[in-house]
Amino acid sequence: MTHYGGLEFPTLCPYLYYEDTAKAMEFLERAFGFRERLVSKDDDGTLRHVEMERGGGVVMMGSPSDHKSPKRLGQVTVGIYIHVDDVDKLYEQAKEAGADLDGAPADQAYGVRSFGARDLEGHQWWFAQPLSGSSS
């Protein structure tokens, strides 16, 4: 972990680009259980930088000018993999929120129960719970 400016950061923080960061924030909270922790805005109200967290993980988010989402490009080039404590419950939450799901949670040979989903702009996510118990 790294600590500065009053906040704690995991060593690795994915920075996700969205065409509409405000909508993405709302979706990540409702579908995937993230919580807002930092927002900064310009004086015209434009979102400049966002950080959301889940279980000690942090994603940074923003909207570069002329950015095109994976959904618009028709191509996903990276995926975000997160360990969680209750993958079946989260699956139901994501389903209820209208996430684009790859399928129901399934036990994997490498020791997790997981499912994949894409967010509203097409970014790929995977959520995995160790079959041996807690993710922490």
Add this chain to the structure above:
Amino acid sequence: MSQPALVRVTVYVAVDSVTAFEVFTEEIDAWYLRGPHHFFDPARAVAIRFEPGVGGRLLEVYNEATGEGREMARVTVWEPGARLVLRDTRDTEIDVTFEARGDETKVTLEHRGLERLPAAEAESHARLGGRVLIAWFSDYMRERTSA
């Protein structure tokens, strides 16, 4: 790169919203960190405290007996368990909301008006006024509730 006009930081604390508000205001002297950059006059400051209610001051106290001190900010909204708004001496606004979330309280500190500050001061002012302030409060709450 210019500084943002608004910074909003959210933490979750393991008490009800009324308690969170009380700790934020009544116990600020316990969680506000002493340091050479955290007071106008760190050599003289012996405490920090809120005068409760709208119009009350956030005061850097120099003399506990006489109450002498220097105003750091003025309270413009005082809603115990729900919301606290301060306008500081640099004319920026700090808006703190307390919302029940199950067994926790979501505490959000929004620091506005940073665009009115010279660029060289905005970052340090935003850091102390927003991110650091709520981090100190959050750390104190974590220790307080685990004790």
